[in-house]
Amino acid sequence: DEAATQRENLAELIELAQGFRRVEHLLEHAALAGGAPGEKGRDRVQLMTMHRSKGLEFRDVFLPAWEEAIFPGAMSCNPEEERRLAYVALTRAMEQATITFCDYRQGGSSRPSRFIDEIPLENRVSSWNLGRNEPRQSDGRWRQVDQELNALGL
Incomplete structure (x- = not known):
């Protein structure tokens, strides 16, 4: 073993x-x-790969760059393994997992990862990250950020 x-x-x-x-x-x-x-890591941001995490370890998990050609990777030989990693990454969060993606990266347009479409709609929250103009449905923590982004036209 x-x-x-x-x-x-x-x-x-x-x-x-x-x-x-x-x-x-x-x-x-x-x-x-x-x-x-000797660093415990409590009350600190921890950066790691999806491969490294195990169990329900974190209150909040942020998963950036969920775009086609990045996740799953353009050169990936095993999309099913990457799908499994997506599931593992999402289930590391005890309370909230946040996925981000870009519409434009490195000089060209990009598309959200196909794995996002596999998340049931009842487990999603709409936000300005999805490119919509409606206000974010949140507990108020992001209200000021939303107002600033709306003022900038974003």
Whole structure:
């Protein structure tokens, strides 16, 4: 069992490494994902890959860049594995998971990830992130942000 787990971890590392052009970039990414020695991480933002999280660990989870060609990746050989990772990432949140995507990235238009369409409508909340003009339905925490964005025409 331990050997199988280690092979799985190695395969995930290889897949992750393919997304970086240089080893230095991969190492920088890994350094950001890990905490300082002895750091507990409570009441702090933690950055990590979807591969690294386990269990209902966090009150809020933010999942950026859920766009086609990014997630699932354009070079992905296993979209079902990425679908499983999407599910794992969403279920890490104890209270709220927030998914973001762009309509325009790196000089061209982009589309939301197909995985977003698989989330049942009753589990979604409309917001300005979806490109709609209606006000965000929220508990008020984002009211000022919404007003500022609306004033800017965003």
